[in-house]
Amino acid sequence: MSDKSTSQTLARGLMILDCFQTSTQELKLKDFTQELKLSSTVLHRLLNTLVKYNYLTKNPKNSGYSLGMNVYRLGLKANPEPKLRQVSLPYLQKLSKITEETVSLHIVDYHNLTGICIEAIESAHELKIAAKIGLSKELYQGASRKVMMAQLSNQQKEQILNRAMDQGANTDKLKLDLDKIRKQQYAYSEEEVTKGVFNVSVPILTKKGDLLGSLAISSPLFRKADDTIANFSKLLKAAAEEITEQLDS
Structure with missing residues (x-):
């Protein structure tokens, strides 16, 4: 049973960011799929949103993702x-x-x-x-x-x-x-x-x-x-x- 006091979408977005805790390399869609057990469709929407708000950066050459500048800025404040x-x-x-x-x-x-x-x-x-x-x-x-x-x-x-x-x-x-x-x-x-x-x-x-x-x-x-x-x-x-x-x- 889902917890109605929290946001599932936000939780999934945070889980994506947590994937970088153990990797300093670029991660690709298949990496998130294997780690989070979420569908490609759901992950695409989440990843696009995180890129839009500069929490992730997408490499146009290989479609790999890395942490964006907003994560860095927040890290400095933490x-x-x-x-x-x-x-x-x-x-x-x-x-x-x-x-x-x-x-x-x-x-x-x-x-x-x-x-x-x-x-x-x-x-x-x-x-x-x-x-x-x-x-x-x-x-x-x-x-x-x-x-x-x-x-x-x-x-x-x-x-x-x-x-x-x-x-x-x-x-x-x-x-x-x-x-x-x-x-x-x-x-x-x-x-x-x-x-x-x-x-x-x-x-x-x-x-x-x-x-x-x-x-x-x-x-x-x-x-x-x-x-x-x-x-x-x-x-x-x-x-x-x-x-x-x-x-x-």
Whole structure:
């Protein structure tokens, strides 16, 4: 029995858009037919409507469909930053208290493909690392940003790698670093951005594995002990998991 409180036509249109969640390629009519089990006639009407309102784009050469600019514009407005910051702040405070170091929260600026610090709790030590909220830096520089870069699509990573190459970075080493980061699910950098400073960072992911941001601990190198990296990464991973649990609940 159908739910009369919702629109079947709208639901079908949204289901079409959802097909692109698992594909960055163009999709054709047969792909939608196989995935949604809807007739070609119904799908033609829905696809034509989505194209008309710029939620899909149709390739005239092969009749393939891709996401249109209105989806992109809406995506830019669907900013998880306020809730992410609100949920994460108590964990930043707790981590800073436990480690006595500066702890920060970062997100990706998908328009410029850079990393931005959106929240920070600074160490109580007299000699500490200052984290500037709102600071934007290249994603291939520093643990807090590289740990997010490792989670991006191959196409996005390629864009960043090309920019890194243009700016003189060692992209072969960077590729190896990204593979290692994805496997161990944390990043470590030492004097990569600032002399005398090391950083440990983990990604914050949804339960489906989509990137939300990163948590990082920054400290002067002279306070680093043999077990510091292992301890910091363990604490960060636990905090990131709890943040995910709250955001996805």
